[in-house]
Amino acid sequence: MTAHTNIKQHKHCHEDHPIRRSDSAVSIVHLKRAPFKVTVIGSGNWGTTIAKVIAENTELHSHIFEPEVRMWVFDEKIGDENLTDIINTRHQNVKYLPNIDLPHNLVADPDLLHSIKGADILVFNIPHQFLPNIVKQLQGHVAPHVRAISCLKGFELGSKGVQLLSSYVTDELGIQCGALSGANLAPEVAKEHWSETTVAYQLPKDYQGDGKDVDHKILKLLFHRPYFHVNVIDDVAGISIAGALKNVVALACGFVEGMGWGNNASAAIQRLGLGEIIKFGRMFFPESKVETYYQESAGVADLITTCSGGRNVKVATYMAKTGKSALEAEKELLNGQSAQGIITCREVHEWLRTCELTQEFPLFEAVYQIVYNNVRMEDLPEMIEELDIDDE
Amino acid sequence: MTAHTNIKQHKHCHEDHPIRRSDSAVSIVHLKRAPFKVTVIGSGNWGTTIAKVIAENTELHSHIFEPEVRMWVFDEKIGDENLTDIINTRHQNVKYLPNIDLPHNLVADPDLLHSIKGADILVFNIPHQFLPNIVKQLQGHVAPHVRAISCLKGFELGSKGVQLLSSYVTDELGIQCGALSGANLAPEVAKEHWSETTVAYQLPKDYQGDGKDVDHKILKLLFHRPYFHVNVIDDVAGISIAGALKNVVALACGFVEGMGWGNNASAAIQRLGLGEIIKFGRMFFPESKVETYYQESAGVADLITTCSGGRNVKVATYMAKTGKSALEAEKELLNGQSAQGIITCREVHEWLRTCELTQEFPLFEAVYQIVYNNVRMEDLPEMIEELDIDDE
Numbered sequence: 001m002t003a004h005t006n007i008k009q010h011k012h013c014h015e016d017h018p019i020r021r022s023d024s025a026v027s028i029v030h031l032k033r034a035p036f037k038v039t040v041i042g043s044g045n046w047g048t049t050i051a052k053v054i055a056e057n058t059e060l061h062s063h064i065f066e067p068e069v070r071m072w073v074f075d076e077k078i079g080d081e082n083l084t085d086i087i088n089t090r091h092q093n094v095k096y097l098p099n100i101d102l103p104h105n106l107v108a109d110p111d112l113l114h115s116i117k118g119a120d121i122l123v124f125n126i127p128h129q130f131l132p133n134i135v136k137q138l139q140g141h142v143a144p145h146v147r148a149i150s151c152l153k154g155f156e157l158g159s160k161g162v163q164l165l166s167s168y169v170t171d172e173l174g175i176q177c178g179a180l181s182g183a184n185l186a187p188e189v190a191k192e193h194w195s196e197t198t199v200a201y202q203l204p205k206d207y208q209g210d211g212k213d214v215d216h217k218i219l220k221l222l223f224h225r226p227y228f229h230v231n232v233i234d235d236v237a238g239i240s241i242a243g244a245l246k247n248v249v250a251l252a253c254g255f256v257e258g259m260g261w262g263n264n265a266s267a268a269i270q271r272l273g274l275g276e277i278i279k280f281g282r283m284f285f286p287e288s289k290v291e292t293y294y295q296e297s298a299g300v301a302d303l304i305t306t307c308s309g310g311r312n313v314k315v316a317t318y319m320a321k322t323g324k325s326a327l328e329a330e331k332e333l334l335n336g337q338s339a340q341g342i343i344t345c346r347e348v349h350e351w352l353r354t355c356e357l358t359q360e361f362p363l364f365e366a367v368y369q370i371v372y373n374n375v376r377m378e379d380l381p382e383m384i385e386e387l388d389i390d391d392e
Numbered sequence: 393m394t395a396h397t398n399i400k401q402h403k404h405c406h407e408d409h410p411i412r413r414s415d416s417a418v419s420i421v422h423l424k425r426a427p428f429k430v431t432v433i434g435s436g437n438w439g440t441t442i443a444k445v446i447a448e449n450t451e452l453h454s455h456i457f458e459p460e461v462r463m464w465v466f467d468e469k470i471g472d473e474n475l476t477d478i479i480n481t482r483h484q485n486v487k488y489l490p491n492i493d494l495p496h497n498l499v500a501d502p503d504l505l506h507s508i509k510g511a512d513i514l515v516f517n518i519p520h521q522f523l524p525n526i527v528k529q530l531q532g533h534v535a536p537h538v539r540a541i542s543c544l545k546g547f548e549l550g551s552k553g554v555q556l557l558s559s560y561v562t563d564e565l566g567i568q569c570g571a572l573s574g575a576n577l578a579p580e581v582a583k584e585h586w587s588e589t590t591v592a593y594q595l596p597k598d599y600q601g602d603g604k605d606v607d608h609k610i611l612k613l614l615f616h617r618p619y620f621h622v623n624v625i626d627d628v629a630g631i632s633i634a635g636a637l638k639n640v641v642a643l644a645c646g647f648v649e650g651m652g653w654g655n656n657a658s659a660a661i662q663r664l665g666l667g668e669i670i671k672f673g674r675m676f677f678p679e680s681k682v683e684t685y686y687q688e689s690a691g692v693a694d695l696i697t698t699c700s701g702g703r704n705v706k707v708a709t710y711m712a713k714t715g716k717s718a719l720e721a722e723k724e725l726l727n728g729q730s731a732q733g734i735i736t737c738r739e740v741h742e743w744l745r746t747c748e749l750t751q752e753f754p755l756f757e758a759v760y761q762i763v764y765n766n767v768r769m770e771d772l773p774e775m776i777e778e779l780d781i782d783d784e
Binding site: 183184185188189191193194195196229261262263264265266267268270271274275293294295296297299300301302304305308309381385 | 575576577580581583585586587588621653654655656657658659660662663666667685686687688689691692693694696697700701773777
């Protein structure tokens, strides 16, 4: 008997309580309505990656989902061709996700309203600053039974204060909206390297019932892949807050990396960042759960992967090494994409200033001051030094 | 007014409750006894680094501590010279911490019993498998008023089950023992790159009173440096468990890195690892606090830095790339030092097997099986796949 067999045997200890694995979840969903039609709104590297994941699943579970998935593309010229045409003929997003083959049932569509026609599930995956404009165009064209998942990272700052993007979608379009967030650097998910994610969704008041409406099981079937493990929970606020704020922490890690301060310093920043994320959640979204931040992929794991790579670290490292501004760094490095932390740290600062609470979040505030007010990054440790309770 | 000044001003919001910063803590300790004499037992890279930190502080706070710090060195020949003599003349540990200048008040001593003569504070910093032998030699030579801090990572497995090393020291030597643990890759601390750590200590029943005995303030003065920020707490169990088990998680991260699976996979491993660390703590050391694991440097931050670099990751990555065994990898890479995860994963496995609980800790068990039973690392995701509660 090999050791490996031993492990399998240990799992048998659970035989008293047979547990179905995710890949068999399909067997227990009996759809009592026409299959769900899905549209992905957005086609950056993360949008295209999620569209790939979804199209693989709609093809596989064709009794649950319409196999064809539409992806709205903000069209642009690549040489003489439209990006949309390239995606639909060569099945690659050559600009934002090169060298990754996309499923043929994923159809790019440059017309926003046409792309969502007949859709039951909308998956938003665009830079969050474009959301208000997109939502405005959609108003009056989305049926109330439609459900949405936001893969966006950030907040909406309006008259109501700081608002989750999922709540913004719900308010503006009158549809239930959950969120997807996790330790998911897009290029790695696109290459089908093993990773995990968290989907959060709460059943709406007008939930149509099992087999007739989107629920946790349907969302698992829509997003779970053998290389992309999905955990579905209720805490939309928790995963959205973590997903937005980790980008601010990642900027600080990028500064530390650019200054050559090493792994200990980066880990210290992540620890402090996790603490401020939890504090922000408890203060402004008390419905979020502390466990989400340290147990879920969308919490601590996303923080870790975002702080070890990704756009925000890249931009901040470049700022530290060259002395250039955030916007210059973004322009030079990101091929037209955004480092969300640049916007989020300003939104967070504005909100905290309104509440007169900036001093309660010294790391977030330090990042804002470095990015927007030329404060020296070398002063980061001093700025974030914790109050020394022991000495009081 | 610069933006930086603004930040300073925000800090002034705390003026109602004046808070002293760590570096001013010295002013509030009035010693009512002869200064404390400190000995560091151990001289690997971490032992030497902590001895350097301590010697800098004993020199600085000479009314609290005897400036001279003894460091016990397991002596060995470097060419024709004894390592001890090299340290005492050239003030560098050329074998384990090359190119780092050590304070002249740090004195290497090859004689264990001589090194602890008159010491009031013992700081243990040796590979944990050597502890029983060291402790045996010390028995009968340590006065009851002596206090200790363990910087060791691991457990002691004996007739009492799995035991914290600090408890082991207390049981065997009859002295109170706390712990120091944090996001502290030794070479970076040695180079004085900014980092944080956690010290945990509980006052003993025979505590002699303020200014006469070791307490949180004294420990802060002993370990805190401008580049090494110390937080002192009570939870010895929490930081010890986190410090021991993170090395097992780091091996798994090394496997993932060696197989080229990327940052998302490594973050997923760290998330799962943090979950198993917390579960282990709650199950076997219910006095430990969940917050310690996700709030302290010794918790999540140490996990992150250990999984991003350090010996265990190095060894495991090498195993993945070359197919060599853990012991071969250790021998070829570590210049005579240990990767503690190799021993800890076996201790944890033996303990969990005794309790028939291996299946509750799939990541720890997978690491054990890969290291000791040639289980394929490629099967890691399958081995650690979480039970899918949603589908029950």
